[in-house]
Structures are given as structure tokens and as C-alpha cells.
Amino acid sequence: MSNLTLKNLKKSYGAVEVIKGVDLAITPGEFVVFVGPSGCGKSTLLRMIAGLEVVTSGTIEIADRDVTQLEPYDRGIAMVFQSYALYPHMTVAENMGFALRLAGHAKPERRKAVEEAARILQIGHLLDRKPAQLSGGQRQRVAIGRSIVRQPDVFLFDEPLSNLDAELRVQTRIEIARLHQTLDTTMIYVTHDQTEAMTLADRIVVLRGGIIEQVGAPTDLYDDPDNAFVAGFIGSPAMNFLPCVAASANEVTVAGLTIALPQLQTQLRQGESMKMGIRPEHLNGTNGPSVAMKIDVVEQLGATAFVHGMLGGDLPLLVEARAMRPKAGDMINVPFDPQHVFLFDANGDRIR
Amino acid sequence: MSDATNIGSKAEKRIAVLFLAPALLLLIIFRLIPLGWGFGMSFTDANNAGTARWVGADNYLRAVNDPTFQDSVANTVILLATMPMMVMLPMLLAILIHQGVPGGKFFRAVYFLPAVLSSVIVGAIFNVVLRYDGSLNEFLAVFGFDAVDWLGSSSTALGALIAVQLWSTFGMSVLIFMAGLTTVPEDIIEAARIDGARFWQRLWFIVIPSLRPIIEFVAVVTTVGLLTNMFGLVYVLTGGGPGTATTLPEFLIWLEQGKLNRPGYAAALSMFLFVMMAGVAYAQIRIMKRNAEV
Numbered sequence: 001m002s003n004l005t006l007k008n009l010k011k012s013y014g015a016v017e018v019i020k021g022v023d024l025a026i027t028p029g030e031f032v033v034f035v036g037p038s039g040c041g042k043s044t045l046l047r048m049i050a051g052l053e054v055v056t057s058g059t060i061e062i063a064d065r066d067v068t069q070l071e072p073y074d075r076g077i078a079m080v081f082q083s084y085a086l087y088p089h090m091t092v093a094e095n096m097g098f099a100l101r102l103a104g105h106a107k108p109e110r111r112k113a114v115e116e117a118a119r120i121l122q123i124g125h126l127l128d129r130k131p132a133q134l135s136g137g138q139r140q141r142v143a144i145g146r147s148i149v150r151q152p153d154v155f156l157f158d159e160p161l162s163n164l165d166a167e168l169r170v171q172t173r174i175e176i177a178r179l180h181q182t183l184d185t186t187m188i189y190v191t192h193d194q195t196e197a198m199t200l201a202d203r204i205v206v207l208r209g210g211i212i213e214q215v216g217a218p219t220d221l222y223d224d225p226d227n228a229f230v231a232g233f234i235g236s237p238a239m240n241f242l243p244c245v246a247a248s249a250n251e252v253t254v255a256g257l258t259i260a261l262p263q264l265q266t267q268l269r270q271g272e273s274m275k276m277g278i279r280p281e282h283l284n285g286t287n288g289p290s291v292a293m294k295i296d297v298v299e300q301l302g303a304t305a306f307v308h309g310m311l312g313g314d315l316p317l318l319v320e321a322r323a324m325r326p327k328a329g330d331m332i333n334v335p336f337d338p339q340h341v342f343l344f345d346a347n348g349d350r351i352r
Numbered sequence: 353m354s355d356a357t358n359i360g361s362k363a364e365k366r367i368a369v370l371f372l373a374p375a376l377l378l379l380i381i382f383r384l385i386p387l388g389w390g391f392g393m394s395f396t397d398a399n400n401a402g403t404a405r406w407v408g409a410d411n412y413l414r415a416v417n418d419p420t421f422q423d424s425v426a427n428t429v430i431l432l433a434t435m436p437m438m439v440m441l442p443m444l445l446a447i448l449i450h451q452g453v454p455g456g457k458f459f460r461a462v463y464f465l466p467a468v469l470s471s472v473i474v475g476a477i478f479n480v481v482l483r484y485d486g487s488l489n490e491f492l493a494v495f496g497f498d499a500v501d502w503l504g505s506s507s508t509a510l511g512a513l514i515a516v517q518l519w520s521t522f523g524m525s526v527l528i529f530m531a532g533l534t535t536v537p538e539d540i541i542e543a544a545r546i547d548g549a550r551f552w553q554r555l556w557f558i559v560i561p562s563l564r565p566i567i568e569f570v571a572v573v574t575t576v577g578l579l580t581n582m583f584g585l586v587y588v589l590t591g592g593g594p595g596t597a598t599t600l601p602e603f604l605i606w607l608e609q610g611k612l613n614r615p616g617y618a619a620a621l622s623m624f625l626f627v628m629m630a631g632v633a634y635a636q637i638r639i640m641k642r643n644a645e646v
Contacts (some may be wrong), residue, residue, distance in 0.1 A: 072545045072546045073546060
């Protein structure tokens with residue numbers, strides 16, 4: 001059984017196609033994060049699910065019901081906006097109870113539902129205030145509270161943490177995760193921040209240019225990306241990409257160093273140009289092949305340091321160094337485990 | 353408030369005074385001095401020949417007992433009672449245009465057109481439309497209605513005048529409302545759609561409350577317009593008649609001052625009008641202040 005199904009969903013603005021055929025099935029209770037760079041269509045896709053954007057072709061099913069042509073209020077969804085979108089002339093309690101009021105629920109019943117949601121979010125003391133009297137974090141809680149009160153089949157979050165400061169963002173992120181555990185309802189969450197995606201998601205949907213690049217659990221995307229885009233987008237700091245050439249069926253030459261890649265199932269064609277990817281955190285091994293790097297800049301974070309340098313004078317490389325205090329200008333040897341090397345062909349597709 | 357006055361050096365403050373002085377001077381010469389002068393004159397029997405005798409509160413007592421003035425105040429009350437319609441109609445039209453009805457831009461232009469016409473031209477147009485053998489009666493005759501002397505009958509003249517005033521001014525209000533509508537955040541309307549609000553519910557619960565400052569502003573502007581800008585239409589369309597059916601205070605003041613050679617009495621009537629206007633202005637300031645605090 002699936003809670004939400006998208007079938008060959010497309011959206012065009014005039015001649016410009018922004019969603020180019022999306023298929024996705026989300027199971028009940030799943031926390032799915034749409035992630036991608038700006039302009040990738042993730043917000044548009046969410047708004048199509050909400051019913052705020054007209055679907056050009058394809059279908060949306062929620063709880064086994066075709067809702068493609070239904071109004072937002074008939075879809076069984078609730079949405080939390082980036083801007084919170086609270087009604088400025090209503091109190092917090094009125095904001096949260098508005099949907100129930102429209103649905104014709106009696107006042108005591110509304111009050112009870114609002115107080116229950118307020119208890120979960122610890123905003124009971126704010127109920128009689130207007131949005132203008134609240135801080136950004138409080139407004140965000142009210143916006144979440146408003147969506148809880150409706151008891152929807154699916155929660156939609158459109159970059160809900162973007163307007164919060166860094167500390168509050170981390171707190172609220174944890175609270176959203178906790179909320180998901182408490183309510184056990186399907187949630188779809190849009191963000192451009194891969195950290196939010198990694199920490200919150202059961203499954204991540206990576207979008208680019210209106211198509212899905214890869215869908216999978218956060219660790220799957222990190223450990224086994226399908227292409228260079230996903231490999232570069234997931235993980236922070238981003239993966240290093242270095243040009244390399246196939247030296248034999250399972251060896252590549254990079255920056256003058258030939259590395260054996262026994263994990264490869266594909267037979268490489270000798271002389272083929274490729275891209276090699278390796279994450280900064282995998283460049284601090286103790287043995288294995290190593291490359292010499294001249295340090296340009298060191299970002300020292302205490303526990304770890306991000307070391308920016310050059311290989312052979314013109315290949316930029318980022319190394320995450322633990323347990324050492326490198327200095328700019330030094331030459332260091334960077335050993336790594338070839339097991340952590342990813343290969344991508346000229347189109348950016350993964351060579352496994 | 354004290355923070356604002358503390359900003360800037362002494363030199364900057366001197367420049368500020370320099371810039372403010374001309375406007376202040378004009379205000380004193382052309383507003384405050386005539387006001388005081390008129391106030392003084394209202395206690396005399398001044399006429400246009402230049403003689404004036406102190407008569408105490410006679411003019412005011414006379415005004416209170418003057419049936420023409422009483423009628424003009426009654427007409428003003430009727431006029432002001434139409435104010436809600438003069439605000440709500442443009443608001444609804446603006447909302448419909450904002451919703452994106454086909455040809456919205458065309459409607460906006462057509463609605464606004466009368467606002468750029470002078471009241472004399474508007475009056476001339478509606479003289480043709482509303483007179484006994486005018487186009488409105490010709491049009492109604494097609495449906496078998498008898499001709500009505502819209503401007504010449506005391507039961508219809510004021511209504512006709514109000515309708516013409518509405519026609520000639522509502523375009524400006526539509527424009528103000530349209531500007532106001534662009535400030536209503538799209539996301540709260542979308543949030544209301546998700547919360548289950550149908551079109552009219554979104555209007556009632558979200559759009560109209562969001563427009564409250566605009567509604568109040570248009571209400572004040574419309575009221576001021578009704579109290580002070582009707583002269584041209586009255587002069588051209590009805591001349592205050594038939595009888596006193598369309599006589600408004602400002603028209604009466606002009607009559608008393610110019611035609612009937614009683615500037616002293618006209619000054620007293622002006623004081624009544626001034627008090628009415630001051631009441632509106634006071635309400636306006638209070639509303640603006642309250643909105644600023646939201």
C-alpha cells in the first residue's frame with residue numbers, strides 16, 4: 001500500500017517544462033525529503049502535490065485516491081510554508097483552529113484540538129497572541145501546529161527552516177524529527193540543505209532540472225551514488241572530483257599515480273577518460289596509495305580541519321584532516337583507501 | 353518619537369527647518385489666518401460692500417433655525433450614509449479584477465477614466481444622460497418604463513447626484529484597492545486554500561481583514577470627497593434644487609457668500625462645516641495611528 005503516488009508527473013509554464021516526468025511512491029509514515037539546487041523543481045513538485053500548482057500531465061494519488069484535479073482542501077494534506085504564512089489578524093489559537101472552523105467544528109472541540117497541538121509543540125502560553133508578537137521560531141511552531149490540528153494524511157514542508165537562525169534551525173530540525181516519530185504520519189519535506197535532508201529523511205529524493213536523479217536512504221546516497229551530481233550534492237564538504245584515465249581493465253591513473261580498483265565490476269577500456277570521486281573524509285587514511293599535496297588554505301575547526309590544496313600544481317583537492325595541525329604552504333602526503341574511490345564516465349554516470 | 357528628533361547634527365536640523373519653512377508659511381497665510389479671519393467674521397453681519405457690525409452669536413443661532421441649512425445637513429447625512437457602498441463597490445470590483453477576470457486591465461482602465469474628468473465635464477455628460485428627454489429615459493422607454501425627471505424631481509435628484517458622484521470617483525478607489533491587494537501576501541491565501549477556505553471564505557476571512565487599513569483609508573478619502581468635492585456636480589447638474597433637495601453645506605456657503613451677499617453668515621456656516629471636517633480628520637488621525645501600531 002502506498003500513501004502517495006506520483007505517476008509521470010509533468011509541469012510546464014508555457015514552453016518551459018519544469019517538472020519532466022516524475023514517478024514516486026511514498027509509503028505511509030515515511031519521511032521523504034526532496035533536495036536539490038535552486039531551480040531543480042523541488043518546491044514546484046511539492047506545490048503540485050499540495051494542489052497549489054496545476055498539473056500539466058500525470059497523476060497524483062493520496063491514500064489511493066486520485067487527487068490530481070482536486071482543490072487543496074480536498075486532498076487531505078497540510079502544508080508548512082517557508083514564510084510561515086500565518087494569518088496576521090488572527091490570534092495563534094484562531095490561526096491553528098481556522099481549518100476546523102471552516103469545516104464547521106464547534107468551538108469547544110476546536111479549542112480542545114488546538115490545545116492538544118499546542119501542548120505537543122509547547123506553545124500553550126502563546127495561544128492568545130497575534131503572530132506579530134511572536135519570534136521567528138515561535139511563528140514556525142505555530143505554523144507547524146496549524147498543520148497538526150488538521151490531522152492530515154500527508155504533511156508538506158516547504159523549506160520550513162530557511163528563515164531561522166543557525167541554532168534555532170538545528171533545534172527545530174530535531175523537533176520535526178521528534179514530531180514525525182510521535183505522529184507517525186507521512187511527511188514530505190523540501191530543502192536545499194543536504195544536512196537537513198541527511199538528518200531527517202527516511203528516503204531522499206535528489207532532483208535536478210525537473211527530473212529525479214536518485215531516490216534512496218541517506219546512507220545509500222552517500223555510500224552508493226548513481227551519478228556525479230548526487231555524489232557531489234550529498235555529503236559535506238562536497239566530494240573531490242579528479243580527472244583520471246583508465247590504465248587497464250581495473251586500474252586508473254590520477255595525478256601521475258596508478259591505483260588498482262579491485263571492487264570494479266565493469267571492465268575499463270584502457271585510455272578512457274573518466275572522473276574519479278573521493279570524499280574529503282576518506283583522504284586521511286594511514287596506508288594505501290598516497291598523493292603529495294601543497295596546502296593553500298586551512299579551515300581549522302578544532303576536532304577536524306578542512307585542508308585545501310593542489311595536486312601537481314593545478315588539481316584542487318579538499319582533505320578532511322583529523323588529529324593533525326597542518327599549516328598553509330606545507331607539503332603533505334595524503335594516503336587513501338581505493339575502496340572509497342568512485343568512478344564516473346564522461347556523462348557523469350557512475351561506473352560500478 | 354524622541355529618538356527620531358534626536359537624529360542629525362545641528363546643521364542638519366537647520367536645513368530641515370529651512371525646508372519646512374515655506375510649507376509652514378503657506379499653511380499659516382492661506383489656511384490658519386483665513387480660518388481665524390472667518391471665525392471673526394462669523395460674529396459680524398459683514399457684506400460684500402465692506403461694512404461689518406458685531407452681532408455676537410446671531411449668525412449661529414440663525415443657522416440652527418435656517419430650514420435651508422437644516423436641509424443641507426440632512427442631505428449631507430444621506431450622502432454620508434452611502435459611504436459604505438462607495439467603499440465596498442470599488443473593493444469588490446478590485447478583488448474581481450485582481451482575481452484575474454478576463455479583460456481585467458480593460459476594466460481597470462475604464463473604471464479609472466472618469467476619475468480624470470473634471471466635475472464640470474462629468475456634470476455636462478450626465479445632464480445629457482439624465483435630463484427628461486435624455487438617453488437614460490430613452491433607454492428605459494425601450495423596456496416600457498415611463499420617463500422620470502431624474503434631476504428635476506426632489507425624490508430622485510439627490511440619488512442621481514450620488515450615483516454620478518459614485519461613477520466619477522470609484523475608479524480611484526478601485527486603483528487604491530488594487531494597489532492594496534498586491535500587498536496581501538499570496539502565501540496566506542494559499543494557506544487558507546489548504547485550510548479549506550472556499551473563494552468567498554478566503555475573501556471574508558483573509559483578504560478583507562488584510563485590506564482593513566486600505567478600507568479605512570478609502571473610507572476617509574471618500575468621506576472628505578463627499579463633504580468638500582460635490583460643489584462642481586451640484587452647480588452643473590441641479591444648482592442645489594429642486595428646492596433644497598440637493599443643497600449641500602458647501603453649496604449653501606457659496607450661495608450665501610456670493611449670491612446673497614452675506615459673508616458673515618456664510619462664515620458661520622463654514623465654521624459648522626469646519627467642525628464636521630475636523631471630526632472626520634480626528635477620526636482619520638486616530639485610525640492611521642492605530643494602523644501604524646499593528
